Structures are given as C-alpha cells and as structure tokens.
Amino acid sequence: MIAQEAQYRDWMLAALMGDAAAYRMLLSGLTRHLRSYFVRRLDSGAAEDAVQETLIAIHARRATYDPSLPFTAWVYGIARYKLIDEFRRAKRRPTVPLEDAGELFGHDETQEAIARRDVTKLLNKLPPAKRELVKDIKLDGVSVAEAAQRTGMSESAVKVSVHRAIKSLNEELKDEEVKEGPGDADR
Amino acid sequence: MRTDELIAQLSSGLEPVKRGQVARLLLGAVALGLAGSVVVMLGMLGLRHDFARAIVSFGMWTKLVYTFAIAAFGFWLVERMGRPGAEMTRPLQLLALPLLAILLLSALQMSAPGADMPGMVLGHSSRVCAVLVTITALPTLAATFWALRKLAPTRLRWAGAGAGLFAGAAGAFVYSFHCTEGSAPFIAIWYSLGIVVTTLIGALLGPKLLRW
Numbered sequence: 199m200i201a202q203e204a205q206y207r208d209w210m211l212a213a214l215m216g217d218a219a220a221y222r223m224l225l226s227g228l229t230r231h232l233r234s235y236f237v238r239r240l241d242s243g244a245a246e247d248a249v250q251e252t253l254i255a256i257h258a259r260r261a262t263y264d265p266s267l268p269f270t271a272w273v274y275g276i277a278r279y280k281l282i283d284e285f286r287r288a289k290r291r292p293t294v295p296l297e298d299a300g301e302l303f304g305h306d307e308t309q310e311a312i313a314r315r316d317v318t319k320l321l322n323k324l325p326p327a328k329r330e331l332v333k334d335i336k337l338d339g340v341s342v343a344e345a346a347q348r349t350g351m352s353e354s355a356v357k358v359s360v361h362r363a364i365k366s367l368n369e370e371l372k373d374e375e376v377k378e379g380p381g382d383a384d385r
Numbered sequence: 386m387r388t389d390e391l392i393a394q395l396s397s398g399l400e401p402v403k404r405g406q407v408a409r410l411l412l413g414a415v416a417l418g419l420a421g422s423v424v425v426m427l428g429m430l431g432l433r434h435d436f437a438r439a440i441v442s443f444g445m446w447t448k449l450v451y452t453f454a455i456a457a458f459g460f461w462l463v464e465r466m467g468r469p470g471a472e473m474t475r476p477l478q479l480l481a482l483p484l485l486a487i488l489l490l491s492a493l494q495m496s497a498p499g500a501d502m503p504g505m506v507l508g509h510s511s512r513v514c515a516v517l518v519t520i521t522a523l524p525t526l527a528a529t530f531w532a533l534r535k536l537a538p539t540r541l542r543w544a545g546a547g548a549g550l551f552a553g554a555a556g557a558f559v560y561s562f563h564c565t566e567g568s569a570p571f572i573a574i575w576y577s578l579g580i581v582v583t584t585l586i587g588a589l590l591g592p593k594l595l596r597w
Contacts (some may be wrong), residue, residue, distance in 0.1 A: 217399075250386070261402045262536050262537045271471075274469075283596075
C-alpha cells in the first residue's frame with residue numbers, strides 16, 4: 199500500500215476539497231487493500247462487513263486526516279480499529295463451532311436428575327431413623343457394621359430394618375404406579 | 386449492500402471539509418468544559434480571599450505556569466489522539482519540561498537556608514488538594530471526551546488518558562485561583578497527584594466511552 203501513498207494522498211486532498219470523482223477512485227482503490235487486509239484476519243462474511251464499516255468510518259471521519267501526515271498510516275489506523283472492534287464484537291457474542299454440536303446434545307442428564315429426585319421423594323416417606331439407615335447403606339455405601347455401631351443397633355437388626363424399609367418402599371412404588379397409570383411407569 | 390454501491394453512495398454529494406475543523410471542534414469543547422470547571426470552582430470553593438494581592442505573587446505564577454504548560458501539551462496530545470496514525474512522541478517529550486522545572490524549583494526552595502520542609506510539602510490543604518483538583522477537572526474531562534468521540538481515536542485507553550491529563554491540568558489551573566498554597570514542593574506533589582488521578586479516570590473510562 200505504501201507504494202501508492204502519493205497517489206492516494208493526492209486523491210484524498212482533492213476529496214477533502216469536494217472532488218467526488220477523486221474520492222470515488224480513492225475509495226475503490228482502498229477497498230482492494232482493505233479486503234485483502236480483512237480477509238486474512240476474519241472469515242469472509244465478516245471481512246466484507248469490516249471493509250464496508252471501514253469505508254464508512256473513513257468517510258465519516260475524513261476531517262481527522264492531517265495532510266502533514268502519511269495518508270496510508272491514517273487509513274491503517276482506522277482499519278486496525280475496525281478489526282479490533284470486530285474481534286470485540288465476536289467475543290461478546292461467542293459462537294459455537296459446528297463440531298461442538300455433538301458435545302452439546304450427546305450427554306443427556308435429564309434422566310439422571312429425575313431419578314435422583316424420585317429417590318429423595320421416596321425416602322422421605324420412611325420414618326427418619328429408617329431413612330438414615332437406607333440412605334447410609336444403600337446410597338452412601340456405609341457398611342452394615344459401621345451403621346450398627348453408629349446407631350447402637352445390632353448388625354442383624356440393621357439388616358432387618360433396611361430390608362423392611364426397602365420392602366415398604368417397593369410397595370409404596372407399586373401403589374404409585376397404579377395411581378399414576380402405566381404411561382408414567384416406563385419413564 | 387454491495388461495496389461498490391456503498392462507494393457510489395458515499396462519493397455522491399461529497400461535501401468539502403473546512404480547514405481546521407478538528408481544532409475548532411476541540412477548542413469549542415474545551416472552552417465549554419473550562420467554563421464548567423470555573424463554575425464548579427467558584428460555586429463550590431470560591432475565589433481565594435486575597436486574590437488581588439496573590440495574583441502578583443511568585444507562588445501563584447508557579448501554579449499557573451506549571452498547570453498551563455501541562456494543559457497545553459496535553460491539549461496537543463488529545464489533538465493527536467483524535468487522528469488515526471498520528472505520532473505522539475513530540476507532545477509526550479515536551480511534557481517532561483514542566484515536570485523537570487517544578488522538580489528543580491522544589492529542590493531550590495527546599496534547600497534554601499531555614500526552609501520549613503514539612504510546611505512546604507504539606508501546606509494546610511494537602512489532604513483535599515488532589516481531590517478538589519479532580520472534581521474541578523470533571524466538566525473539562527466530560528467536554529474533552531465528548532469532542533474526542535467525534536474525532537477518530539483508535540487507542541481508546543491512551544486517548545482517555547490523554548484527555549484525563551489535559552483535563553486534570555486544566556482543572557488544576559482553575560483550582561489554583563481558589564487555593565492559597567504556593568510552594569513548589571506542594572504543587573509538585575499535590576497538584577500533580579490530582580492531575581494523575583484525573584488521567585487514571587480518563588484511562589479507565591476511555592475504552593467504554595470513546596467508542597465510535
């Protein structure tokens with residue numbers, strides 16, 4: 199771009215005095231440079247948008263060009279600003295590349311969440327002492343001996359208690375299925 | 386829209402740009418901002434009671450020259466910041482002059498026989514000086530930001546800092562008509578601190594407020 203500095207600068211100075219033809223040649227010439235600048239840094243749709251944004255910015259802020267300074271540095275400053283602007287916008291609205299779609303839909307946690315909720319609901323129907331036992335032994339993996347020690351019951355008493363609790367929960371579950379109908383059972 | 390259509394649209398009915406448009410915009414904004422700062426100073430703080438006598442004192446002129454010089458180079462910096470691709474080295478280098486001058490003068494005053502060092506450094510308003518300088522600077526800071534947005538700043542944090550530096554120095558200039566301090570060490574420390582705080586505020590706000 200530096201090679202055309204003198205030509206572009208002449209066009210710009212003429213444009214600042216109101217020469218529309220020089221201005222049109224200037225913008226057409228700059229468009230080629232801007233396009234290759236942005237295409238290398240953005241994807242093609244965003245690149246053409248950035249080219250147009252930059253042309254509009256050049257137009258709107260043309261009064262800020264100081265004729266004692268290099269014209270190409272002025273244009274580059276604006277193009278660079280628009281590029282950063284584009285990056286900033288892309289960061290604000292992050293996009294997920296298509297390859298990630300599988301990741302997004304591959305793992306469904308809904309079933310797990312429903313199951314967890316149902317177990318809690320069911321356990322709440324037990325009397326508190328039994329609820330603790332079932333939770334400890336069946337869900338948290340505490341050994342029978344340990345549970346016995348904790349509650350002060352004998353090991354066999356713990357086993358019987360848990361067995362009965364599970365049995366009553368089974369009955370509870372059957373009742374519920376009958377009540378809610380078969381459609382809910384295969385959930 | 387296609388890009389060649391856009392170009393046709395932009396170049397049809399092209400208006401010539403008047404010379405000195407940038408300078409006019411900035412000077413207009415600065416005049417408004419300074420008027421605001423003067424109103425804040427007079428309304429909130431008031432002119433110093435011994436103004437008629439003080440205006441011919443050395444201390445008063447130390448403040449005025451120091452802050453005016455920083456404001457002038459700061460204004461130049463702001464004008465450069467508003468133009469893409471412009472160099473800032475020149476105004477930045479020149480900023481060293483008032484700094485060196487005030488440091489030299491401070492050293493001279495403090496090394497004078499019988500100098501009251503703590504009195505010179507702390508004065509009687511050191512606790513409020515920087516804050517009041519910053520508050521006085523705020524209208525000028527707002528006006529400078531407003532003007533800079535209409536130009537084309539491309540490094541927004543630096544542009545904000547430049548606007549803050551200018552506004553801080555302008556605010557300090559206006560504030561010195563209220564303040565009764567006059568020792569160089571006091572000015573070097575507390576006036577400068579107010580200018581630095583305003584600069585930091587500008588640097589903080591630049592990226593948010595200067596986008597165009």
